[in-house]
Amino acid sequence: MTAPSNQQVLEALSRIKDPDLGRDVVSLGMIKELEVSPQGKVSFTFELTTPACPVRDRFKTQAEDTVGEIPGVSGVEVRMTANVRPAFMRTKPSEVLPGVKQTIAIASGKGGVGKSTVAVNLAAALRKSGASVGLLDADILGPSVPMMTGSRVQPKQSNGRLQPIDAHGMKVMSFGHVRPPGEVTVFRGPMVGKMIEELMRLTDWGRLDYLVIDLPPGTGDASLTLGQVIPLTGVAIVCTPQDVATNIAVNALQMFRKLNVTPLGLIENMSWYVCPDCGHRHEIFSHGGAEAAAKRLGVPFLGAIPLEEGIREDADAGTPVVISRPESAGAKAFEAIASQVAARTSIQAFRQLPVISVH
């Protein structure tokens, strides 16, 4: 039997559709370095748009099966890789964050919903998947990222730029790193905006697949500045399940809609608590509020995170739970949500912002 042509293999592979991007994987340019030996051995590279791809394993099996069915194929070798693509098909890099491909903001309508914990763990989960990740703490007045990442040190400076702090393989920068220890920040709104811009601009981020940005709660200066200074890939909104929290999360979402920032979806934190003594599942803040709100608003629901003592303990001790207790329900929830976020982010890589020309 004769070996199939490259064309035949590509035709077969083009039957595989990316569920998030809604197109086939061949026209998306995901199949690379395709080789067919005279003996019918087929090998190629399957390049995903994110290492945290939620359908990674399914793609691999689908590719092996589809190609394996072609007459004349004696073996299939699929090499899975990932290359995060920059948002919005930009032709030139952003001036503020030139080496950063995707910027993901984590926001909430109100404080106390665990937004920083979610931001730190999502960043850590993306890093664990193999992506290069930065974490910017944009909460100027109440920075908590230095503590949660165990990086309470001052950043080094070189050539007038700040070197981000390496914490658990992520590049971290927070106003808490820069201000003198033990001091409190008292700023008016415009200063908050200015400081966020400076932290983004002055930090030497290098090349990053994802920059996760932990915003302060609410719909104030920080969020507005961010929406004006950089083209954000998208925003994920964190809330707790009870009505009072989901109602306020809606405000945050509406604000970002005004700024034309894509909502990546809602995340429900402190969703349930499993009592370590009796094993009973308690839903302290009710349950499913964020999912219902997401449905109402027509945005994706990204997942729910349990209330676990370990998440809090590890955050206080400076190690995100996805690293310290990878087998816990909390860590698994964070990883699943990170995959969802990454998938939604990939969609933005194929969007083009309006093009302006003056003549």
Added chain:
Amino acid sequence: MEITWEDGTKSTYSGEQLRWACPCAECRGEAGVPGRLSRVKTLGDSELRISDVSLVGQYALQIGFESGHAHGLYTFSLLKSLVQ
């Protein structure tokens, strides 16, 4: 100025049209105080010529005119409404 929108459609604007649509507080007025554009009848040539356009996040354009006026942030929805 020409904008190619995400869906491929194009809109064209003149500097004059954009200058008179400036949404800034000085031009529009705020808190019940009428703005400059409701008081003046004519604007000089340098007021009407665009010198610089920059993207604000992904929701608006900041348009600068030769006169130096560059306060207005023209949201995409405002720009779309101008050509309807």
